[in-house]
Amino acid sequence: MKRREFLGTAAVAAASVGTLTRAFGAEAKAPDSAKPLDLVALYGGEAVAMYERGIAEMGGIGRFVKKGDVVVVKPNIGWDKTPETGANTNPELVGAVVADCMKAGAKEVLCFDHTCGPGNDWDSRYKMSGIRDAVEKAGGKMVAGNTESMYVDQDIPKGVSLKHAKVHPLTKQCDVFINMPVLKHHSGAKITAALKNYMGCIWDRRWWHQNDMPQCIADYSTWQKTTLTIVDAYRVMLTDGPRGGDLSSVITAKYQIISTDIVAADTAAVQIFASVAKQNGKGEAYELADIKYLQPAEKLGVGTTDLSKLNMKRVSLA
């Protein structure tokens, strides 16, 4: 069946079950059910429920994780903050993903972040975020990321500003790499989600800050293998990010994005951020152009900011 023909059939099918599935607005294109999805956007459920539904839509975790694979999960564990502050990735969600990978037969699931804790304070962040507990309970293993000696030199051949980086060994030593950022405001990058989360994979962040940080973020993503991106937007910190201030600007927005395209995931995330900001009258409703690492990443061929090019599905659990 040709693609165009199929689309027609799908449209008829969608129309026929329209009352059941609650079809979305006119601009929202129906997904191509014959092809695996590139992106699932979810709304309205608890973080774990949204993941379970979303990954099922994507074809199950088995689509990405094969038996005996070494899986690396990279959440944002930057800050010594508790889960309700939305400063780190939701620990329950991280736990659910780790457990899912183990169930799919992964040899081991490893989890790390180069946290923002200086010296030997990194461990407090693993603990306070609740992620260490969640990962270990789900059968995964936490790996440290705060000793320079463990980082290895890596060329970034496609990099424009960033040509070399000292990267965490787990960025390479894995079969599957799952990027699990949390969506929040960021004083430097405006918004942090998937691409910006990779600053926790490398050693010398100061250098990036000094040498056109948005370009460095895009550069790094040309090299980093990404199997899957899961953006946790259950709680969205609208102001004073990335560390966060008053809890009143942390909104329980209940969104999640699961995608094989990291740039698309960020594009969707930025739009969700802007819409939540507008609805709540807090923070800044950024436009795509404000997020200066998106265009360079697209230009370097990492992914697309044009969501219409994707086979995308929107799911509301509300």
Added chain:
Amino acid sequence: MKGFALLKGVRVLTALAVFCLLAFVFLDFKEAAISNWAAHAALSTQFAPSLLRLLATGSLVMGAVFILFTLLALIFGRAYCSFVCPFGILMDVLHRLSRLPARLPLLKKTNFAKGWGNFFKKPAYAAPKNYLRYGVLAVAVLLIAFGAAGLLGLLEPYSLFGKTMTGVFRPALIATVNTLSGWLYARDIYWLDPVGVEGSLVTAHAFLFGLFVFVGIAIAASLRARVFCNTLCPVGAFLSVFSRYSLFKIRIDKSACIGCKKCERQCKAQCIDSQNAAVDASRCVLCFNCVAAADCPRDGIRYGLKKRAQKPVAEQKKSRSAAALLDRRAFSKAGVGLAGLACARALGADGALPMDEATQNVSPYPLKGTRPDKRLCSPPGSLSVENFLEHCTACQACTSSCPTGLLRPSLTQWGLAGFMQPMLDFGRGFCVHECVNCARACPTGAILPLGVEEKKRVKIGTARFEQKLCVVVTDGTDCAACAEHCPVQAIEMLPYKPEQSLYIPHVHTSVCIGCGACEHICPVRPHQAIVIQGLAKHETAQPFTDDMRLFKPQTAKPAAPAQPGAADNPFPF
């Protein structure tokens, strides 16, 4: 004798417990020891820190340990020296170790053992060095009087112990752990987490000084056991003034003594003069080795109250040297004088921080090679730079409990008299918002206890931002690393070039607590664009409130167009 063997047993067990707990405090690279009640209790048993805490707070409760051991010295003798002084216990351990080779079963009957035994002789009586030890005591009293606790810490045994543990053994331990961890990590085995260290494991001067102390005391202890305690130790000299008159003493029954020297050879303090059947109670460290050994053939040595039929000993006293007589009078007076001084300082402690109203509240300590407006801070809980420097003996309990390595022993940054007193080096780390380890650790009152919530508002310094150095200005690129790390929202990003979506930091100085996160993370070199200017006297910072915001984005930006999706589409795309 059985009873005395029991006393010695209690002494050994207490000493080992205190020693292990204190070693735990200084070596624990997980910084958990400081939250352990037993380790914390061991920290508070120390004599000189207790005196300084008394002076810092003016509270007798804070000085309870100082008062207790002084009274104990008057009743039982120098209990502190053998039961809880970690440096003394270290000497005991080293002394025993130095005897070990000659005792090994394999070597026992060889010439090597004989030679070794001849070199490391058993202790023998030595004359007291009164001018030396009381001279040191006088110096110590002057140092306290002039608020030079840092220099006192170069003589005082607990602080010397801390310096050698953190200078040599702690980095050695961490290096071992990290080597092992790195080896395992390289083989994809993630059992042992490495210890995060920014920069070098230990500063050169801290290592060299720690090594100097350790090697020095190892030699001294091997050759002459507790020689330090009766020559250079100011605590030993102070307690000796009291133990000289203690009710309970080691006593030799002169009528029984045959001068066999068996007890003398047991005496680590070299204070048993078996020739004259006399024990110098001022130098006795109360280890009970002599009475516990039970090898006196005539059962003529015991520990206890004075017996009536002991006139010969009383006569013996008269034949003492002129020096001993002199120090008896002079130094009992010195003891009273010191006590008086202690009280005077304790009373004055409340008003001991004169602040010249005319001068600005800025720390007078710049840091060579950095921006001139950068000034050294004292840690939260220390109230002021002056209070900190006056009461800190540089024992390093705080530096070894600091999770970021921010607190480091200084070289001359606090001046020569501040050698080894900790300073906040934002190049190494920043003060973790939720952490009060140093305040919990400090036994001397240089850093006073502080609750976590209270600490979050203690202002030890102010961030000073130099716009022309900032990468936003010099490179025209985004950064905001400082605002990102600020735990109290003292740094707000204001529009700099709105058309390029470029923002620049602004410091709300009344909100800033001076934790140094911004300076630590600022990528600009050689001088950071944002540095901490320490306060001379700590203040209380204001919490950030929404009305302080200078930039209110939703009003500043034109309203965005309506959402593209239909009403039933919860997604904006």
